[in-house]
Amino acid sequence: MIQDLVPAQFDRLDASPKKTQHVGRVIxxxxxxxxxxxxxxxxxxxxxxHQGGFLSLPLYPTLMRAQFICDGARGSP
Incomplete structure (x- = not known):
């Protein structure tokens, strides 16, 4: 019974570093x-x-300005 458990333990230890390496790569x-x-x-x-000074610091005006610039680049009115 002990001999049956030993190879399983070694297999698990052998597979562990690869799994850890994969998880580390994903992270x-x-x-x-x-x-x-x-x-x-x-x-x-x-x-x-810098384009609009610090008055454009709130998010909404900045997004509107970005939308305006993108529309101008696309050529829509």
Whole structure:
């Protein structure tokens, strides 16, 4: 009975590092995309603040200005 349990334990230990490595990679990719998104948000907000001064700091005017710029770039009235 003990001999039956020993190989199962070793198999489980052998499979464990790969699973841990995979989970670590997924967490790393999620963290990286989060950081890149955060940096993009900061850069975008900074850009719009400089375009309209600090009065455009509230989110709504900034979004409206971004929509206006996008509409102008697309060529719609």
């Amino acid at each position: 790393f990719l999620l963290f990286r995309s989060f950081v890149l998104g955060l940096l993009g948000g900061i850069v975008g907000t900074h850009h719009f603040m």
